[in-house]
Amino acid sequence: MIWKLTDDRPIWIQLVDQLTLRIVSGVYASGAAVPTVRALASEAGVNPNTMQRALAELESRGLVETRRTAGRIVTEDFSLIRNVREELAYARMDEFLASMRALGYTDEQTRELLAAWDKKEEQV
Numbered sequence: 001m002i003w004k005l006t007d008d009r010p011i012w013i014q015l016v017d018q019l020t021l022r023i024v025s026g027v028y029a030s031g032a033a034v035p036t037v038r039a040l041a042s043e044a045g046v047n048p049n050t051m052q053r054a055l056a057e058l059e060s061r062g063l064v065e066t067r068r069t070a071g072r073i074v075t076e077d078f079s080l081i082r083n084v085r086e087e088l089a090y091a092r093m094d095e096f097l098a099s100m101r102a103l104g105y106t107d108e109q110t111r112e113l114l115a116a117w118d119k120k121e122e123q124v
Contacts, residue, residue, distance in 0.1 A: 001027060003044040011046055015054035023063050023074055024085035034064055034072040 001022060005014050019040075022028045034055070035043070041051040055072060058064040062080055064072050075081065100110045 005044070005046070012050050012053040012057070015044065015046065015051060016057045019054060019058055020061075020063060020084065021088070023058075024081055024088060028074045030074050030078060030081060031076045032074050033070060034074060036071065 001018070003015075003018060005011055019028075028034060034040075037048050037051050037055060040055075041048040044051065055064060059066060059072070061084075062077065063075055063084065065075055066072050097107065097110065100113075101107075105113070
């Protein structure tokens with residue numbers, strides 16, 4: 001995954017969001033070691049202190065744990081990962097529905113469009 005950072009929000013918050021996405025999508029598997037702060041910072045092109053702040057936030061949320069001998073690992077709490085993933089999915093659905101309403105579609109019309117799109121995708 002490519003790091004996408006913008007100027008509209010603090011970098012460390014964007015890092016938290018992108019690392020969270022990597023965890024819930026399985027890029028960083030449950031129980032797996034998280035790359036080092038320096039490696040992640042280098043990859044993302046940010047200051048190691050900024051990456052450290054993002055990882056500390058993930059740790060406070062329970063998505064990452066520090067183990068003395070293994071460094072940081074992704075939590076093995078599958079229900080936490082599943083809940084965070086579901087929360088992110090609901091947030092994206094809310095954004096999608098809001099954008100469809102802004103286009104003038106009702107929720108029922110949006111469902112109909114999705115059903116038609118799904119049938120079209122099945123034919124491809």
